[in-house]
Amino acid sequence: xxxxxxxxxxxxxxxxxxxxxxxxxxxxxxxxxxxxxxxxxxxxxxxxxxxxxxxxxxxxxxxxxxxxxxxxxxxxxxxxxxxxxxxxxxxxxxxxxxxxxxxxxxxxxxxxxxxx
Amino acid sequence: xxxxxxxxxxxxxxxxxxxxxxxxxxxxxxxxxxxxxxxxxxxxxxxxxxxxxxxxxxxxxxxxxxxxxxxxxxxxxxxxxxxxxxxxxxxxxxxxxxxxxxxxxxxxxxxxxxxxxxxxxxxxxxxxxxxxxxxxxxxxxxxxxxxxxxxxxxxxxxxxxxxxxxxxxxxxxxxxxxxxxxxxxxxxxxxxxxxxxxxxxxxxxxxxxxxxxxxxxxxxxxxxxxxxxxxxxxxxxxxxxxxxxxxxxxxxxxxxxxxxxxxxxxxxxxxxxxxxxxxxxxxxxxxxxxxxxxxxxxxxxxxxxxxxxxxxxxxxxxxxxxxxxxxxxxxxxxxxxxxxxxxxxxxxxxxxxxxxxxxxxxxxxxxxx
Numbered sequence: 001x002x003x004x005x006x007x008x009x010x011x012x013x014x015x016x017x018x019x020x021x022x023x024x025x026x027x028x029x030x031x032x033x034x035x036x037x038x039x040x041x042x043x044x045x046x047x048x049x050x051x052x053x054x055x056x057x058x059x060x061x062x063x064x065x066x067x068x069x070x071x072x073x074x075x076x077x078x079x080x081x082x083x084x085x086x087x088x089x090x091x092x093x094x095x096x097x098x099x100x101x102x103x104x105x106x107x108x109x110x111x112x113x114x115x116x
Numbered sequence: 117x118x119x120x121x122x123x124x125x126x127x128x129x130x131x132x133x134x135x136x137x138x139x140x141x142x143x144x145x146x147x148x149x150x151x152x153x154x155x156x157x158x159x160x161x162x163x164x165x166x167x168x169x170x171x172x173x174x175x176x177x178x179x180x181x182x183x184x185x186x187x188x189x190x191x192x193x194x195x196x197x198x199x200x201x202x203x204x205x206x207x208x209x210x211x212x213x214x215x216x217x218x219x220x221x222x223x224x225x226x227x228x229x230x231x232x233x234x235x236x237x238x239x240x241x242x243x244x245x246x247x248x249x250x251x252x253x254x255x256x257x258x259x260x261x262x263x264x265x266x267x268x269x270x271x272x273x274x275x276x277x278x279x280x281x282x283x284x285x286x287x288x289x290x291x292x293x294x295x296x297x298x299x300x301x302x303x304x305x306x307x308x309x310x311x312x313x314x315x316x317x318x319x320x321x322x323x324x325x326x327x328x329x330x331x332x333x334x335x336x337x338x339x340x341x342x343x344x345x346x347x348x349x350x351x352x353x354x355x356x357x358x359x360x361x362x363x364x365x366x367x368x369x370x371x372x373x374x375x376x377x378x379x380x381x382x383x384x385x386x387x388x389x390x391x392x393x394x395x396x397x398x399x400x401x402x403x404x405x406x407x408x409x410x411x412x413x414x415x416x417x418x419x420x421x422x423x424x425x426x427x428x429x430x431x432x433x434x435x436x437x438x439x440x441x442x443x444x445x446x447x448x449x450x451x452x453x454x455x456x457x458x459x460x461x462x463x464x465x466x467x468x469x470x471x472x473x474x475x476x477x478x479x480x481x482x483x484x485x
Binding site: 072073074075076077080081083084085086087088089090091092093094096097 | 119120122123126132135136182183184185186187188323365366380381408411412415416419420421422423424425426427429430433437439440441444445446447448
């Protein structure tokens, strides 16, 4: 901006104009710095997000066969669950291999409660 | 039925050993009436009003019958009978009834003798042990052998009392493939158990195979159970062997009279066998250890608990898996594990290893030309 002064005039007003321009330049620099910081932050955020998304996608693809290897353990149908409770209730007995205070019955008390 | 009756008394507030003593010294007629009550509760055949009125007069009639099929599976009777307990107890009864070679029986032992003659050996009683014997099939042991053969395709490990070949009707329709399927299922269950916590190595468990073998076993057993066949023979057998089981489970008056006190059922039976000159099976401890668990295991198979590969876990996990819903029933993994261990010990077969490993060097199939 220093070489861009209005030529052919020499009334001293050029000095005031130069001061104003310097002020504007400083503000512009501040603004550029501010915008730059903003842009930088959003770029990093963008890279991070995109990066994790990519990793997630890659992991899902790569680990899919392992997921298929894990056994699927579904909840027993109500009829089967009721049958199992009934079997436990029907065959409940004391365990003579344990101390008098312990018995299979106490282990399966929950089964009895469920059945009732 | 016998051990379940003891449990009913425990539920009423008796201590375990008191309850066992009450059953062992019960009047045989009360035990017969309890069988009627249990049969009635299972709702298999129409029970007449006269029978209902009769069992309601029994000493145990005020005890509720738990569950819909409240007696042990025939498999329970089969493994316990292999201990030779019934034949040994027959000699005990004969010796006590015929003379004093075993000493003078105490009053408690005399009550036991009365009940044993009625429950195991067909002594005259107003009710026979749930109608599984008659003049056509008068030997209760032969009736049980016939049932074991039909349901499992198995004979007992010994002959008659004199070690002669046993005499019983060997039906043509029998599940002769049962043992192969059963042992294959136990092998697969062991694979699943040993890989239960395996998260990184090769996993040889196969839920689909477990389901298919369990289904095949269910079909085999179900074929012999059509229209509730073999159920009353099962009740009679489970009652007889339950009586033998309870007899040697505690140091009862009989055990004391015979000086056969010990810490386990197997040891008590061995000592009694020594007294009467008939040795118990060398693997009796294994038979006693697995009998109750085998009963639960086979009932679960027959009930079709595993109706798909996704439910195979019910046979090999000891606790319900995560996400099994609210209030799930306890799976039977603990019972299966006990059966695997004791069946392997009793039969001498290593169920935890394949008989013939897969040969990876085997040539490929020849192409069809």
